[in-house]
Amino acid sequence: MLWSELMAELDATVLVPGADFDVNAIAAADLLSDILATEKEDFVILTGQTSPPAIRTALAVGALWVVVVRGKTIPQEMIDLAKSFGIPLAVTGKKMFEACVSAGARMWNSPSSRS
Amino acid sequence: MEFSFVQELVHRLKTFQAMQTDVVTTRAEQRMREVQALMRARRISGVPVVDEVGDLVGIVTIEDIIRALDHGHIEEPVDTWMTKDVVTVRDRWPLTESMSVLDRTGYGRLPVLDESGKLVGIVTPESILHSLLVELNRLLAQDEEHPHQAVDRSAPDGLRMEFQVTAGDYDSAGLSSVRLKRELANRGLAQDVQRRVAIAVYEAEANLIIHTERGGQILAVMDDETIRVTVEDDGPGIADIDLAMKHGWSTASDLVRTLGFGAGLGLPNIRKCADHFEIRSAPGYGTRLNLRFDLTPAARGDSAPKGPAGRGDEAGAGE
Incomplete structure (x- = not known):
């Protein structure tokens, strides 16, 4: 599943655009420590966190994208940080569980999926 | 010149690290x-001599005993014959300070008090010698692993970065990690090493922010063969290290968890990322982490970007 396909699936608003690559995996968690403990690579972070540490977490673990759930208002500071580090950032109105279900359904049925 | 090394060692140690605690x-x-x-x-x-709450009220020395014996008062209470004007040192003083008090007074022992004035230990020339030998041993063991380390701490390609982390500053979490990772990326290290160092430092940073009273320091030193990361704080320390190393065990508050931390994965994750992990902690005195990441030829040389191009790591962005 491509990043753009995921965005469509989640009906997400892209705040910081980025190149359209294949999404290998998704790490869904509100606890940044959970994300820091993941062993996935080239993945999307799906989270309820709306603070700069979430972007730094993506940088530390090498996640390629960040999507915030529940249509939360993203502070400008987080958007600026994502921009300056080249981390695509989007927000979806879906709740965490709903976002996981629709992303998962699409991912596992997608012909381009490698997961 | 041989002295300077030992002097440096003494200078680094705090009094509590050289005291005997089972007093x-x-x-x-x-x-x-x-x-x-x-x-x-x-x-x-x-x-x-302590009172009911552990406050030091005096000391009885051999000389006091002899004095009491001389006067035939050995059956009298300690209160009458003890030395009441006791010279003490503080647990957080540099060891050099306490040594100079020992030297100046000529006493064979000095009670050590904490910030609140409670007796927490005693320093003697023997306890100091013991602590120096332990520290020397530790350094020697390190140097045997990496002999060049002792002589050359600033290799041409070396890197030394120091970060101060403030307690309670949640929004700054990951700042040191990202800065360090960018430097490692600039030096062409393999993604895997960059990632492991970045994650370990991020977790360590989060620990300093969440759990310490006054924050702490992170020091990262890279040479040709290793990246060594030292994380140090001065309290409160970990009461049960085995428990803290358990997956999912945490003392973090609900507020901290709401902010995305305190999952109880920090220390285990740091240990997983590092090639060598050492933790020392004592309640009341703080925690020290020594981490080592080995730079294999692959880790040093493989600078080919992995995954899709256009990542921000090397962008030199403005944090």
Whole structure:
């Protein structure tokens, strides 16, 4: 599943655009420590966190994208940080569980999926 | 010149690191005879006297015992014969400070008090010598692993970065990690090493922010063969390290968890990322982490970007 396909699936608003690559995996968690403990690579972070540490977490673990759930208002500071580090950032109105279900359904049925 | 190394060592150590903590004490209402017996049994030459809350009120030395014996007062209470004007040192003083007090007074032992004035230990020339030997041993073991380390701490390609982390500053979490990772990326290190160092430092940073009273320092030093990361704080320390190393165990508050931290994965994750992991902690004194990441030829040389191009790591962005 491509990043753009995921965005469509989640009906997400892209705040910081980025190149359209294949999404290998998704790490869904509100606890940044959970994300820091993941062993996935080239993945999307799906989270309820709306603070700069979430972007730094993506940088530390090498996640390629960040999507915030529940249509939360993203502070400008987080958007600026994502921009300056080249981390695509989007927000979806879906709740965490709903976002996981629709992303998962699409991912596992997608012909381009490698997961 | 040989002295300078030991001097540096002494300078680095704090008094609490060189004190003996299982201190034999007595009370003011005990009789001198009992203290004399205690000193003989434990082969010690001085016994601090504490009150019911552990505050130091005096000290009984061999000289006090002899004085009491001379005057035939060995059956009298400690209160009458103890030395009341006790010279003490503080646990957080640099060891050099306490050593100079020992030297200046000529006493064989000095009670050590904490910030609140409670007796927490005793320093003697023997306890200091012991702590120096332990520290020397540790450094020697390190140098045997990496002999060049002792002579050359600033290799041409080396890197040394120091970060101060403020307690409670949640929004700054990951700042040191990201800065360090960018430097490692600039030096062409393999993604895997960059990632492991970044994650470990991020977790360590989060620990300093969440759990310490005054924050702490992170020092990262890279040479040709290793990246060494030292994380140090001065309190509160970890009461049960084995428990803290357990997956999912955490003392973090709900507020901290709401902010995305405190999952109880920090220390285990740091250990997983590092090639060598050492933790030392004592309640009341703080925690020190020594981490080592080995730079194999692949880790040093493989600078080919992995995954899709256009990542921000090398962008030199403005944090």
